[in-house]
Amino acid sequence: MDKLQIVGGKRLKGKIAISGAKNAALPILCAGLLTAGDLELTNVPGLHDVKTMLTLLGQTGLKVSRDGERVTLNGGAIDKLEAPYEMVKTMRASILVLGPLLARFGEAKVSLPGGCAIGSRPVDQHIKGLQALGAEITIEGGYIYAKCKKLRGTRIVTDMITVTGTENLLMAATLAEGETVLENAAREPEVTDLANLLVAMGAKIEGIGTDRLTIQGVPELHGASHAVIADRIETATFLCAVAATGGDILLTNTRCDILDVALDKLREVGLIMTAAGDSIRAQMGGRPKPVSFRTTEYPGFPTDMQAQFMAVNTIAGGTSRVTETIFENRFMHVQEMNRLGASIQIEGNTAFIRGVDKLVGAPVMATDLRASASLVIAAMAAQGQTVIERIYHLDRGYDRMEVKLSAVGADIVRIK
Numbered sequence: 001m002d003k004l005q006i007v008g009g010k011r012l013k014g015k016i017a018i019s020g021a022k023n024a025a026l027p028i029l030c031a032g033l034l035t036a037g038d039l040e041l042t043n044v045p046g047l048h049d050v051k052t053m054l055t056l057l058g059q060t061g062l063k064v065s066r067d068g069e070r071v072t073l074n075g076g077a078i079d080k081l082e083a084p085y086e087m088v089k090t091m092r093a094s095i096l097v098l099g100p101l102l103a104r105f106g107e108a109k110v111s112l113p114g115g116c117a118i119g120s121r122p123v124d125q126h127i128k129g130l131q132a133l134g135a136e137i138t139i140e141g142g143y144i145y146a147k148c149k150k151l152r153g154t155r156i157v158t159d160m161i162t163v164t165g166t167e168n169l170l171m172a173a174t175l176a177e178g179e180t181v182l183e184n185a186a187r188e189p190e191v192t193d194l195a196n197l198l199v200a201m202g203a204k205i206e207g208i209g210t211d212r213l214t215i216q217g218v219p220e221l222h223g224a225s226h227a228v229i230a231d232r233i234e235t236a237t238f239l240c241a242v243a244a245t246g247g248d249i250l251l252t253n254t255r256c257d258i259l260d261v262a263l264d265k266l267r268e269v270g271l272i273m274t275a276a277g278d279s280i281r282a283q284m285g286g287r288p289k290p291v292s293f294r295t296t297e298y299p300g301f302p303t304d305m306q307a308q309f310m311a312v313n314t315i316a317g318g319t320s321r322v323t324e325t326i327f328e329n330r331f332m333h334v335q336e337m338n339r340l341g342a343s344i345q346i347e348g349n350t351a352f353i354r355g356v357d358k359l360v361g362a363p364v365m366a367t368d369l370r371a372s373a374s375l376v377i378a379a380m381a382a383q384g385q386t387v388i389e390r391i392y393h394l395d396r397g398y399d400r401m402e403v404k405l406s407a408v409g410a411d412i413v414r415i416k
């Protein structure tokens with residue numbers, strides 16, 4: 001299993017190109033199941049999750065061709081309406097094939113994802129919504145079996161805001177008969193990116209970017225071309241890295257308008273940022289200032305940035321408080337950061353952080369995707385050497401992170 005070896009204390013200087021967003025690319029690839037036409041996608045990130053998704057989609061009979069960040073899909077010969085456990089267990093987003101397969105073919109068999117390190121993460125809202133659209137759903141042997149003659153539009157109010165739940169129901173509703181209204185819809189920019197692609201494929205959707213999506217079903221969708229939106233989480237992760245290490249970096253191929261709250265918090269930390277077009281320049285001089293926050297749905301503070309900000313807080317000049325409201329177990333990085341010398345205590349869903357003068361390198365273990373990124377940041381800020389194990393979590397969602405960071409001066413190497 002690959003590890004990362006990092007020697008801390010290096011200031012970052014140079015340019016990093018941001019990749020396409022994992023959380024937009026995954027549902028967008030699944031949209032390829034909705035049409036017999038060609039989907040031509042660009043800015044698709046080089047992630048392990050993308051590879052897994054393309055393998056899963058290929059197993060359905062979807063024709064996949066890939067050339068770097070360009071992916072072409074053709075759904076003219078899909079003949080296997082299934083997502084097996086072996087694929088779903090490695091990537092929860094596999095659940096996103098359920099809505100499209102059911103809507104287009106009237107049938108799907110998808111493994112239940114089960115829990116993961118950050119929480120139990122049920123998919124009851126996906127199921128409830130599809131049932132409301134007229135699907136017959138049974139669960140047996142760890143699989144969701146879904147069937148319908150034709151989905152029928154209706155009004156769906158989800159119990160909570162769910163990102164992939166909204167995406168699954170949105171994709172299903174595009175091919176349903178009549179009108180579907182999705183209330184309490186997630187407003188994440190990645191949902192908007194998917195909705196924009198669906199419109200380019202001929203879907204009729206109103207309210208894009210709001211919590212009320214109205215979809216007029218159409219008999220079929222056609223092919224389209226689309227560039228995946230920039231990864232706001234990768235962007236903010238690198239901004240946290242420079243806030244923790246000091247330095248001067250330019251992030252290109254990104255977007256600032258979808259990162260408001262995170263950028264406000266980074267300004268509070270002391271990071272100086274200048275945005276121009278699709279670039280952000282970030283400069284950091286002294287010690288970071290502590291920032292307190294609670295995670296919420298978009299446009300609030302993203303849970304996917306909680307751990308990386310925590311890493312910055314560990315070395316800040318003062319105390320801070322971080323509350324996680326989305327996932328019940330997303331503090332797995334805390335024990336590992338404490339092994340580097342951080343001073344963090346957890347009470348319920350809140351972490352209390354006392355900034356320390358220095359972190360010192362140690363062997364640590366990555367437990368999930370963003371926890372891994374936070375340990376990379378903490379290790380780059382620490383004195384001496386840190387070895388991070390189980391970085392397959394990092395590879396799921398960051399495109400060659402160590403290559404991008406070593407190009408701007410970090411001392412980071414992958415040990416095979």
Ligand SMILES: CC(=O)N[C@H]1[C@@H](OP(=O)(O)OP(=O)(O)OC[C@H]2O[C@@H](n3ccc(=O)[nH]c3=O)[C@H](O)[C@@H]2O)O[C@H](CO)[C@@H](O)[C@@H]1O
Pocket residue numbers: 022023026092093119120121122123124125126127160161162163164165303304326327328
């Ligand atoms: C591939 C992808 O886009 N992943 C993102 C997506 O995950 P994902 O879509 O899985 O997260 P959700 O928005 O669905 O989860 C939000 C909360 O709702 C709960 N819930 C969700 C669905 C459901 O049917 N029942 C239920 O109880 C979850 O357990 C969680 O507590 O949004 C999360 C929240 O921004 C991000 O951290 C993930 O990076």
Ligand SMILES: C=C(OP(=O)(O)O)C(=O)O
Pocket residue numbers: 022023092093304369370397
């Ligand atoms: C939790 C995440 O992803 P996923 O939903 O794919 O597990 C994440 O991107 O931080």
